[in-house]
Amino acid sequence: MxxxxxxxxxxxxxxxxxxxxxxxxxxxxxxxxxxxxxxxATELTMNEAIEIGRVKVKEWSKEANLLKIISQDETMGGTRGETGKRYIWNLYFSDPKKW
CATH class of the missing domain: 1.20.5 (Single alpha-helices involved in coiled-coils or other helix-helix interfaces)
Known part of the structure; x- marks a missing residue:
């Protein structure tokens, strides 16, 4: 027991x-x-997107320069750019030494 x-x-x-x-x-x-x-996802201003992009692109190349930036997020709601902010920013960088 x-x-x-x-x-x-x-x-x-x-x-x-x-x-x-x-x-x-x-x-x-x-x-x-x-x-x-x-x-x-949070909306970012163009300057915030550029700063984030520059930090990331420095991992790829220290000499990279911003060529073009485009915003796109018409289907995501939010302010749709009315406040200068967007959800999606496409940043294009180039490094002349890598061409």
Whole structure:
């Protein structure tokens, strides 16, 4: 026969495991939710898009120059450029030394 003390320890162990599991699930879900929220598209001004593009293009070439920038996002809603901001900016860079 199993002693009362052993049963209490088993119940306590199960409760602790459940608490840890539920806490982990809650924390993990919040982490995923926060990551997803941080990846939500936001409207950018042309200058903000250029700055982001320059940082990324420097990984490719230190000498790259901006050739052209075009905005496009008519199907995404938002302000559609009325405030000078857009969701999508196409930036074209060129490096004369790589031609």
């Amino acid at each position: 199993i002693s009362k003390k052993k049963i209490q320890w088993m119940i306590l162990t199960v409760v602790i495991i459940l608490i840890v599991f539920i806490s982990y699930k809650y924390f993990f879900r919040e982490t995923i939710k926060n990551e997803a929220e941080s990846k939500v």
